[in-house]
Amino acid sequence: MKKPKKLMALILATGLVVVPLTGCSSSKDVIGLGSPSYNLENIAFPLKEEVSLNIMTQSSPLAPEDPNEKLIYKRLQEETNVKINWTNYTWDEFGEKRNLDIAAGDVPDAILQAGMSDYDLLKYADQGVIIPLEDLIDKYMPNLKKVFDENPEYRKLSTAPDGHIYSFPWIEELGKDKGSIQSVDCMGWINKAWLDELGLEMPETTEDLKAVLKAFKENDLNKNGKNDEIPLSFIINDGGQDPAFLFASFGLGDNWDHTVVDNNGKVILTAQQEGYKDAINYLHSLYKEGLIDKEAFEQDWNTYLAKGKDQRYGLYFTWDKANISGAGDDYVLLPPLKGPDGTQNVTRTNGMGFERGRMVITTANKNLELTAKWIDKLYEPIQSVQNNWGTYGDETQQNVFEYDKANNMLKHLPLEGTSPQEIRQKTEVAGPLAILNDYYGTVTTMPDDAAWRLELMNTLVPYMKADNIYPKVFFSKEELEELTTIETDLFAYINRMRAEWIVNGKADKEWDKYLSELKRLKVDRWLEIKQDGYDRVSK
DSSP states (O other): OOOSSOHHHHHHHHOOOOOOOTTOOSGGGOOTTOOOOOOOOSOOSSOSSOEEEEEEEEEOTTSOSSGGGSHHHHHHHHHHOEEEEEEEEEHHHHHHHHHHHHHTTOOOSEEESOOOOHHHHHHHHHTTSBOOOHHHHHHHOHHHHHHHHHOHHHHHHHBOTTSOBOSEEEEEOOSOGGGSTTSOOOEEEEEHHHHHHHTOOOOOBHHHHHHHHHHHHHSOTTOSSSSOOEEEOOOTTOGGGSGGGGGGGGSSOOOTTSEEEOTTSOEEEGGGSHHHHHHHHHHHHHHHTTOBOGGGGTOOHHHHHHHHHTTOEEEEEESOGGGTTOSSSSEEEOOOOBOTTOOOOOOOOSOOSEEEEEEEEBTTOSOHHHHHHHHHHTTSHHHHHHHHHOOSOOSSSOOSEEEEGGGTEEEEOOOTTOOHHHHHHHHOOOSSEEEOGGGBTTTBOOOHHHHHHHHHHHHHGGGOOOSOOOOOOOOOHHHHHHHHHHHHHHHHHHHHHHHHHHHHOOHHHHHHHHHHHHHHTTHHHHHHHHHHHHHHHHO
């Protein structure tokens, strides 16, 4: 379903003048498409009489056009007697449509799955489009308040530099600290079937790995009579598909944002460390001997996937091998390798199950208590679980859960070959939610793929030297503007040289010039802003 009401229809019907919100400064300037005031106080669900709220959202093209067709929302309406009039856009168009609607003054009561960056939140707060939420949370939202009170780091991460909370967060815990599921994204998957065929042991050092890759290259291990085995493949500078995992054998290592925090709380750019250069030289030595896929520096996901499905890789990198080589036993996790000086490290990714801008309330909203209490329903533990993964008891399509009524608990069902992403896209509502580690075993079971990955994480944790990650700091608008300006050129340069050096082997020769260019691109100022942000959050 698209807009429940068009802006022009509203103007003609009511005679109201809708003020464009770009540049507006206070809620009195905003009319928008909020619901009429119901004058409801001390609200308890279900309401005696049905009322409605107007909310904008986004969803997968696989999901119903009208979100009210989703079983999760049907149940919510029954429980609350609040009907939601949805303005629903598909993922591919949502960002542009949301911005156009806001600029035109076509603003509903709230935006769920808002997809707002920190800069968006601060900009729209300054313009009087969205409201501060901390008082609503403390007064009307016991579920979210409980999460914040018991986990004060989430309240801190949700709070803008001006002291206000402008959005409702998405929180998904899967493992803790170093054992969190997000701690490593670019896992290496090595072809155990090929190792066994050649009678080789799992490599323990970087030199062992080079010898193994040579053996992969020199033998027709896929038995097709062609010399098409690919000893090592990746997609350079592409998150989970990048070979950053190997950099950790040479020092601090590397990750997708080239940022680590040492155990003294110092923020470090990995891409200007000597060990980073040594890792690049090692990868060049593999490239020089023809052990690296020549397409690794230009291939897209589909090309990478196709070769993996054909079992052509000796070693490759990704988040989950099931996505590329399948869930069988032919490929296993590459262990942390010892480098030339004996370094054996696993660099942590700066990832965590937390996003700030999942839902906002606009200044067009005249029913703040009602809206806050409806949103707080989304933070009920058993509701959050469904928001995130899907639901139970749907007679029209495959279910993610079965409901254990005796224990009031949701248990994951086997998916029987169906893609979990496909089911989720059809049934989830995502948006704001909170799933904490202590929910597993009490509110829900853990998904099989997540439990499996956490077991793998346990084998890597002993080698993680860093006690800290760089958290999701809420920077000021001025800081964000400066960081974005610097990063646009700085990271493009780092990533370009990283790829070029692996191929051409000129890292040693060009290193001093490279460090000078990092200075010119304001790396020191970037580090200063990042350090200030880290210090604020870690207090």
